[in-house]
């Protein structure tokens with residue numbers, strides 16, 4: 001008030017002396033506008049850099065990883081030789097189960113040899129070894145399982161797509177070239193030519209491969225058979241544990257701290273420590289999990305229960321901090337209104353404050369879950385790196401059985417020698433990103449639904 | 455209109471029973487002594503106005519009457535506040551029960567971000583005042599009529615309460631407070647966020663409410679106190695300086711501080 005009064009006349013006087021046209025900006029205004037323009041430019045540059053980085057990241061991941069979702073199969077008729085699969089000729093399951101997968105491999109090789117002869121394909125230097133390593137070693141096992149399950153196919157010739165080896169698969173994804181095949185111990189130029197010929201005649205196709213997301217991991221020399229199934233289940237179990245434990249505990253703790261707890265030294269200390277907890281490196285939580293849950297409580301290693309508990313501890317601070325912020329943002333007048341009509345504190349919180357804070361709570365929870373889903377370091381320490389090919393059973397028992405986790409599977413695959421595993425690691429990252437994207441979508445939808453007009 | 459009320463007032467103030475009897479009330483916020491030695495008897499079926507300069511403790515004292523100050527950690531209250539013979543600060547009193555009997559309307563309209571119906575029905579619901587939907591409908595209608603809002607909202611009870619105009623929102627809050635059938639209605643500057651037309655509607659409403667409730671209203675407007683109240687209490691720096699019929703306070707103040715406030719010299 002006094003400001004305006006004293007400033008008024010002075011400015012009028014100053015302007016009166018040198019009144020300037022409004023059509024020409026004075027030096028001060030120009031400087032101010034220039035500063036504003038510069039600031040906007042910085043902002044645009046920053047956003048552009050971020051977007052470029054994101055686009056580059058997505059581009060490389062999709063380029064490297066999309067191959068993991070396609071797989072090369074050999075479509076050559078296979079004759080199930082009764083003399084090999086059922087040497088005693090009695091169709092007895094037990095006796096047939098005694099036949100090694102190796103023998104099934106010879107049947108596959110023979111079918112390929114027959115195909116080459118029938119189609120009159122002539123390739124220099126094509127030998128027995130090339131036929132054998134053309135197939136994935138997974139293919140024999142698949143064929144064996146099939147025969148044991150349907151003994152009636154014995155003696156017939158069936159058309160069953162067989163998994164090609166990762167080298168052959170790589171020829172159709174640019175991983176293996178004629179030059180690299182020549183010097184590679186696990187493939188040869190002859191094999192390369194054979195693959196070309198087979199593809200031309202439609203005996204080799206590369207198609208979409210659900211097995212990548214449903215099948216378990218495979219050993220070092222069977223990259224073509226490795227899948228994410230166990231890792232997805234392990235991650236899903238852990239997310240379930242985190243959601244079931246961290247959401248109620250986190251929300252209850254926040255409500256207590258924000259609405260009920262007296263404001264004193266003790267609650268101040270708790271508050272500071274929760275914030276600190278959010279900043280603790282995740283590997284420390286892994287050590288804690290190892291010491292507390294595995295060594296002290298005796299829970300099994302590599303089990304989703306332990307991973308879930310560790311991730312719960314990590315997620316709690318995130319949920320508590322965001323929930324408290326959401327509760328704080330609810331205007332106190334709403335609390336007054338409810339208390340004023342005689343609602344108890346608990347009714348006030350649960351009928352009015354919490355519903356209004358819900359969008360914030362959900363956002364925090366889903367951000368916390370997303371962080372937990374991508375967390376790798378603590379899981380390494382509690383043994384989630386184990387090579388697991390058996391699916392864990394349904395919860396609750398399944399929570400105590402060994403499983404893998406998506407980010408750990410990515411890490412694991414990048415450590416392996418065969419470059420086919422690198423492709424699969426990138427594919428796994430795509431799956432991980434898809435889950436994160438879905439979670440964010442859920443967060444947005446829930447937030448929209450819970451948002452109330454003020 | 456004012457003349458008529460002046461006439462009424464002299465009749466009204468005769469022999470009304472005492473609703474609230476406050477003795478030696480002290481309120482501290484930490485070290486700050488916000489209410490000092492206040493003794494006052496508030497009458498039933500009467501509008502009592504608390505006036506005084508800003509920061510003198512009007513809201514503080516009002517909020518003691520339904521123990522809303524309990525929600526402030528650093529607030530400490532001493533003395534006795536007797537509602538119908540019972541000390542509301544007795545250890546056995548549950549403030550939640552008390553607040554159903556002593557309703558409150560706040561300075562800024564604060565409807566719940568729910569439907570108009572749910573706003574009014576909330577109190578009766580949590581206190582179990584109705585046995586079925588029809589009864590609850592009846593309570594809601596009665597409260598909205600009592601708050602002179604029924605005709606404006608009867609066709610849109612399911613619309614959100616926060617979508618109403620400021621004056622309507624404040625009357626909705628009054629309806630919400632009235633719906634639990636309180637005996638005392640506390641209002642803390644209920645018109646300060648309203649325009650003149652909404653203010654006069656609410657003031658008219660306050661005058662009607664007096665028939666059923668004992669109303670205590672905090673106001674910074676002396677004209678408003680003169681228009682709506684029968685009794686006036688003047689607070690200054692935490693002291694209750696003067697308390698009497700509104701007529702006496704405004705026409706014949708005893709204390710020089712009251713006089714200078716009334717004549718606009720302080721505040």
Ligand SMILES: Nc1ncnc2c1ncn2[C@@H]1O[C@H](COP(=O)(O)OP(=O)(O)O)[C@@H](O)[C@H]1O
Nearest residue numbers: 483486488507508509510511512513514515526
């Ligand atoms: N929550 C609080 N914490 C600390 N001091 C408060 C609080 N509320 C009010 N006060 C203090 O108590 C005194 C009375 O305030 P209040 O009752 O709000 O005055 P009024 O309503 O008459 O303007 C003021 O000096 C104010 O600063």
Ligand SMILES: [Mg+2]
Nearest residue numbers: 512513514642
């Ligand atoms: Mg006030």
